[in-house]
Amino acid sequence: MEFPFDVAAVLGERVTIVDQHLRPAGRRGPAHRGDLEQQLRTLIDELGKASAKAQGLPAPVTSAARMEANRHVLYILRDAEGPRVTAKGAVVGFLKVGYKKLFLLDRDGTQNEAEPLCVLDFYVHESLQRHGYGKELFQHMLQSERTEPRRLAVDRPSEKLLAFLRKHYGLADAIPQVNNFVIFEGFFSNRPAPAAAPPPKRPEDAVKPYSLSERDFLREELEPPWPFNLAPGRTGSPVRGSLRPFLAEQELLLRRLRRSPPPPDPPRCRRRQHPPPLRVAQPRRALTPPRRLWVLDGDGRLRGGGGSAPRRLRVLVPAP
Ligand SMILES: CC(=O)SCCNC(=O)CCNC(=O)[C@H](O)C(C)(C)COP(=O)(O)OP(=O)(O)OC[C@H]1O[C@@H](n2cnc3c(N)ncnc32)[C@H](O)[C@@H]1OP(=O)(O)O
Incomplete structure (x- = not known):
């Protein structure tokens, strides 16, 4: 030119x-x-x-x-x-x-x-x-x-x-x-990783369930065990987001239950003593009667009791 x-x-x-x-x-x-x-x-x-x-x-x-x-x-x-x-x-x-x-x-x-x-x-x-x-x-x-x-x-x-x-x-x-x-091809080879590396995996015994300080970065992954993971109107999908206050209360509740003798009337006693308030929810699956009331105790075990004879299994779950 x-x-x-x-x-x-x-x-x-x-x-x-x-x-x-x-x-x-x-x-x-x-x-x-x-x-x-x-x-x-x-x-x-x-x-x-x-x-x-x-x-x-x-x-x-x-x-x-x-x-x-x-x-x-x-x-x-x-x-x-x-x-x-x-x-x-x-x-x-x-x-x-x-x-x-x-x-x-x-x-x-x-x-x-x-x-x-x-x-x-x-x-x-x-x-x-x-x-x-x-x-x-x-x-x-x-x-x-x-x-x-x-x-x-x-x-x-x-x-x-x-x-x-x-x-x-x-x-x-x-x-x-x-x-x-x-x-x-080769454009990305040997380039530094775009995102920060995840935190190193902790040894198994260092991870304390329900310990708030230890659990911080796992917040999104953890959920309380069944039935505490059942939010009202939901049937077992994971609880996301603000688990922290809920889990603190659960921890207190479990500690108190472990210390105290088994209550004579579990449903009423638990309703009275322990926040958060509990509500009776439908189970995920209808069962044929044993014609007795079954409740969940503080250790998460099902216990049989007397009283009225419901047609379905009744479980107590925390209110929202
Ligand atoms: C991001 C952009 O800029 S896209 C726009 C690129 N520019 C254009 O297309 C404008 C028109 N083309 C040109 O100006 C030139 O052909 C350029 C800049 C692409 C290459 O410059 P050149 O001086 O021709 O390249 P050079 O002589 O070093 O290499 C030749 C090779 O380029 C390719 N090439 C060049 N001209 C052509 C053509 N007309 N047809 C096909 N391949 C061609 C071939 O691989 C060729 O090798 P070959 O002759 O053995 O087939």
Whole structure:
């Protein structure tokens, strides 16, 4: 790509790196600085337009204004030697990269938040494609960014770019994503685990049931034994959430029951003495009578008693 100004003066090196400050590499003293900056802007805008046209995009994804607004990095390759080089020089192509926060799926379909370096735009002039210039640009970028091809995410790659990555870097196994980015096998390997490691498992005897301090991080998993896990209107699904006050009361209740002799009239006695108030609930399964009243004692055992002869087993469970 040729321009009506001296490309070598604007770009300096064969591969020039440009960031959001848009500083031209070439220097001809302060008097020319403004000109060089304007020429660099023109050069970036024209490259962006050519790339968009080559990819069939409705608008350029690369422009001087967009460069200033983002923390992207441009690698611009210019002609340095050969028969094509004119007096003013020419631009061969460019590669744009930048870090982006992305949610990416791994092979198991697990979502990971990551901020990889992304390939955002890549273009080599039509007359110079398949001459190794793309590889030269890409290699320069990998070296400068100190990264490996499998660590990159690629923003909506074209068929040509997919062929390029396959040929030069063996990137063929894409991990399917729900966004427009493409990552390849090896992207997640040896990355630090995204979530904090779970607390170390405690030895069995260190875990004290119903001990509030010991049980803190297991709160969501633990539930009291049947029938205390039966919330009103529920039949045995686990109790979630605020177990703490409920379990404290149960602990007190069990301690008191263990100390005191068995009460003569268990249902009434337990109702009177021990908070929380108890209610009579239907059992999960209807039983044919033994025509006696069965109740649950403080140790969780069923005890037979006299009194009226209910048709169904009756159990006492705490009210909510
Ligand atoms: C995130 C994005 O930027 S997506 C958009 C990527 N850009 C484009 O599609 C714009 C048009 N294409 C181009 O500008 C260039 O082809 C680039 C940038 C993709 C590659 O640059 P090149 O200088 O051609 O690459 P280089 O010469 O180093 O490597 C050539 C290899 O790239 C691939 N390739 C390049 N051009 C083509 C093509 N027309 N058809 C198929 N594969 C191609 C092939 O694997 C090719 O190897 P081969 O010739 O043995 O088949």
